[in-house]
Amino acid sequence: MPASAVPTPTLRRLPKYYHYLQRIHMEGQEIVSATQMAEDLGIHHTQVRKDLAATGSQGKPKVGHRVADLLASIETFLNWNTSSDACLVGAGNLGSALLGYSGFDRAGIRITAAFDAHPAKVGKKIHGVPVFPVEKLDEAIRRLHITIGILTIPADRAQHIAEVMVGAGIRAIWNFAPITLTLPEDIIVENVELYASLAIFSRKLSERAKQKA
Amino acid sequence: MPASAVPTPTLRRLPKYYHYLQRIHMEGQEIVSATQMAEDLGIHHTQVRKDLAATGSQGKPKVGHRVADLLASIETFLNWNTSSDACLVGAGNLGSALLGYSGFDRAGIRITAAFDAHPAKVGKKIHGVPVFPVEKLDEAIRRLHITIGILTIPADRAQHIAEVMVGAGIRAIWNFAPITLTLPEDIIVENVELYASLAIFSRKLSERAKQKA
Numbered sequence: 001m002p003a004s005a006v007p008t009p010t011l012r013r014l015p016k017y018y019h020y021l022q023r024i025h026m027e028g029q030e031i032v033s034a035t036q037m038a039e040d041l042g043i044h045h046t047q048v049r050k051d052l053a054a055t056g057s058q059g060k061p062k063v064g065h066r067v068a069d070l071l072a073s074i075e076t077f078l079n080w081n082t083s084s085d086a087c088l089v090g091a092g093n094l095g096s097a098l099l100g101y102s103g104f105d106r107a108g109i110r111i112t113a114a115f116d117a118h119p120a121k122v123g124k125k126i127h128g129v130p131v132f133p134v135e136k137l138d139e140a141i142r143r144l145h146i147t148i149g150i151l152t153i154p155a156d157r158a159q160h161i162a163e164v165m166v167g168a169g170i171r172a173i174w175n176f177a178p179i180t181l182t183l184p185e186d187i188i189v190e191n192v193e194l195y196a197s198l199a200i201f202s203r204k205l206s207e208r209a210k211q212k213a
Numbered sequence: 214m215p216a217s218a219v220p221t222p223t224l225r226r227l228p229k230y231y232h233y234l235q236r237i238h239m240e241g242q243e244i245v246s247a248t249q250m251a252e253d254l255g256i257h258h259t260q261v262r263k264d265l266a267a268t269g270s271q272g273k274p275k276v277g278h279r280v281a282d283l284l285a286s287i288e289t290f291l292n293w294n295t296s297s298d299a300c301l302v303g304a305g306n307l308g309s310a311l312l313g314y315s316g317f318d319r320a321g322i323r324i325t326a327a328f329d330a331h332p333a334k335v336g337k338k339i340h341g342v343p344v345f346p347v348e349k350l351d352e353a354i355r356r357l358h359i360t361i362g363i364l365t366i367p368a369d370r371a372q373h374i375a376e377v378m379v380g381a382g383i384r385a386i387w388n389f390a391p392i393t394l395t396l397p398e399d400i401i402v403e404n405v406e407l408y409a410s411l412a413i414f415s416r417k418l419s420e421r422a423k424q425k426a
Binding site for chain 2 (some may be wrong): 011013015077078082093097103104127148154155171178179182190194203204205
């Protein structure tokens, strides 16, 4: 299936289905219908059916899907059953948390090295991942054939570090820095906009407060 | 300005402008034009002008905006210069990182209490914030008049904890759990979908790999 055929909203919903299916699987449920999923998750049943069809999973009419099969389909579809090596730059609060984040394992991303500009952090291990000086970034990416970069540094250094990453062979960047990176078109960039999310949150709060006043 | 008049994409871009303006302010620049901002940030200049106008900031024709004025306008517009008390439930890796995240301070959110189900964490302070047993959540929200809740717990417990929060007086929830919360309509919910972002990232990586194969 070509990239354009998978709508982004479907991709965004799949982890929700996945977590829900994991839970009912743990509870011992073996078969689930799209109707039950739709009701439990508050998503329209035609949408659930479409999303599951996109993963290639086929249920039995009037019976439903095997929960284990659905979990496997989603894992394969999202590339969560293969593994790629990643490095993380910026071992501050957010970076350190991500080094211990179980979501990466499940998503097939293994962080093998972290980098930081502060000498106090270099040489330590955070959640089992060694921290190297940021000057070694280019060399390490080349030597370890790392293809994924995770950016958890301040906005003013993010573009420079992203360019070093790409120059050394990184093909995909998960960016937590609050800037738009300017990189070659064939580089995959996925932005997690914590500040933007906070901006929306704060603004909605202030609007609500004004409505009450 | 009513809520509906501020487009969400504008809200998402404002933190980018803010970080950019902070940087040039630190570098000693006092005046900036929308044209320069547009070029430096890679956003069309008509868009920059519209976004800045939405914050109520008025530059001088042929001169530009005072950087300090723009920073103040964005802070006020995003409600970042008032302060609200928040609590966080789930002091694991992600939760602990958020307790040390400087973004909250700037966004006018002060986390005064954290809660966790694990006895080992209770009674400690993480980044200066005391951790209480989750059983005390309802009582503490009422006693401290907390209005914002931050959810960093697994999906299967998020709905229950969110209901406890709302029952005790929370009006706005920043949700990191990978589920859609079902709550009264007047509760503000802003979801940060780390898993969904990872899903998109992994899928794009696998599509790219297939294109090359």
